[in-house]
Amino acid sequence: MSDTQQGNTPEGDDLPQPEVRRSKMGVSLIWLVPIIAALVGISLLVNHYISAGPQIEVTFQTGEGIEIGKTQVKYKNVVIGKVTSMRLSKDRTHVRVVIDLEKNASEFATKGTRYWVVRPRIGAGGVSGFDTLLSGAFIGADTGTSEEDQSDFTGLETPPAVTHGAPGRRFELHTGDLGSLDIGSPVYFRRIQVGRIVSYELDKDGKGVSLQLFVDGPNDRFVTKDSRFWNASGVDVSLGADGLKLNTQSLATVVAGGVAFSDPLGPHDESPAPEMSSYTLFGDQATALAPPDGNPRYMRMRFEHSLRGLNVDAPVELLGVKVGKVVSVNLDYDPEKHSFPVVVGVLVYPQRLGKAHDKLAQVLGGDPETLFPRIMKGLVDHGLRAQARTGNLLTGQLYIAMDVDPKAAKVEFNPNGKPLEVPTVPGDFDHLQEQLSGIVDKISKIPFDSIGKNLDGSLHELHGTLHQVNTELMPEAKKTLQGVNRTVGTANDALSENSPLQQNIANTLEELQRTVRSVRAFTDYLGRHPEALLRGRGADAPPPATAPSSPKQGKEGQP
């Protein structure tokens, strides 16, 4: 069949020759396999390259909870990246964490993006990040607004209180000290938590603290231009005329602190405040909601007597209206009189006079700067004097009262003096002493001796009378009572159920009953047979016609 024959095969002739069928086969198809493999490999590489997002580096204070290759970066609980490596910084103060972001999370590698480690946190305000207890820590991310690329970030140590794009507004508060407030402390409106404190910092001059708070939308509209903020930390206990009052925003604020705000009563500007409006943080609700004070005026008073019980912050009242407070109590020395007068510095808020102030301003007119001294001059001329009075009888606390005393002696008042000096009169404690001595005098005039003698005689007589009663009257009375007792016993016996009297009465009554019955029968009989009165009772045989028809009558007819 075939012409191919090997010369060196001696037995080749008797072997069957192979058939040959020529079929066209080019390059071996087997090379498709490595080509496909290469294609798959390349596609994987390309895929990896395409899907790889930017790589960023975040520094944290500590690498606690972060694991290479496992810790994920999440935004709104969606994984957007993974920690690929972690190392100490060169100065060993912090940890540098390298994160591979996913392709579609490239906007997280821009300026303003914040990263923080989400760990379980247990605070007075509650527990957060509870899920990380089981799944391990992860890195939270919050994108910013900037388009500018950035690959080196500083991680936050605490989760940001406000995520980017959250509805709501920020406001600023100024206060003297932070108190128990902290980042994340709640902000309450009508005791509902509507926001939280975002940050705080010392003022540049170190004289106060500025707080930033964030009020969530849509509740941020309740922050108006006239809103008042106060520190809601702790428990506010007040003992007033209406009893003990205990006031707190919520139990959490007692521990963790908080801020509450509200609009003041009365007419006020209700338009929502713009972002980052600045407010004062008041110490408590009452102060916060009090009418605005305006600029305080400093005045000085000089008292010639001891002011034990007068403290800084003690109220200053004008005609019973609290208009200010004591800011200093100092001792002075008067070389002429060799005495130690007490100099009291007070702050007075003229605005607290309200309408009176407005009207006085209208009447007096003139420069508003010098208005207050002129008002004071007028008042002092009319007899306004300051006096230290006892405000609380229990604790002996004093307050400064400014009252008009028309009988007061004329005093010079210098309206240009700085500070203004208000004339004083001795405190009511001195009056009290006078009154007390007067009372003691009067008491000593009472003739206690003769009163005592008279009383003694009367008592003697009373004693005699009582003795008589005891010895004579009482035994007689006792006897009489015994006699009465006996009589009552006899009566009881007579009336008891088994007494012969009772039985006799019962028998008599029965007899009487029987009598009455026969009388009735007799009268009946007479009614029917009147003739019996004349003829006597007839024969026994009753009329046969009536007997069957009315047996009752027949029966009754037999008495």
Add this chain to the structure above:
Amino acid sequence: MTDLPRAQDLGMMGCHVCRLITAYTEDPHARCPRCHNPLHPRKAGSITRAWAFLISAAIFYVPANLFPIMRTQSLLSKDDNTILSGVFELWRNGSPDLAIIVFTASIVVPVLKFCIMGFLLTSVQRASDYGPRQRAKLYRFVELVGYWSMLDVFVVAILSALVHFKVLSRVEPLPGVIYFGIVVVLTMLAAMSFDPRLIWDKRKAR
């Protein structure tokens, strides 16, 4: 040993299917006169095929090792393991014996197969004279040990079938295991494609 004649030397060759002995021909298109099965004195294109499979296997070996092969998920943690990280994990967690077994089956054996097959193929191509018996032994070793590399794939398959307790713990296969399976299959195919008779062939001609 060198003077022992081959079938080829005696001017004959056999059909793979019906075992008919025919006259020797070098024509690659020859067919068995009895059963019409293609006749080859040696496996057709065996070196080319073995190389192709071997190269493909080597290519897939990269993703097989880079991609995680298994995800073990428990209440407290979620772990993606590549082959190597799994070995490390086993070693660290106090079962070095298991780690060694897995390392041998998944890393050593495939690499050995690549080396041995590469060595056999190049030595055959260069008609090397070196230790034909040893090379034959190596080939038998490769064939024998081939499917044991599937150990990893089996482990993943069995674990993901057995460990399935909802939230408590779960094992899921990940793409790496597919590539690893492909590597094992391709190396087996490479070994199958190789014709060990070639070890002896060219020596004679020299």
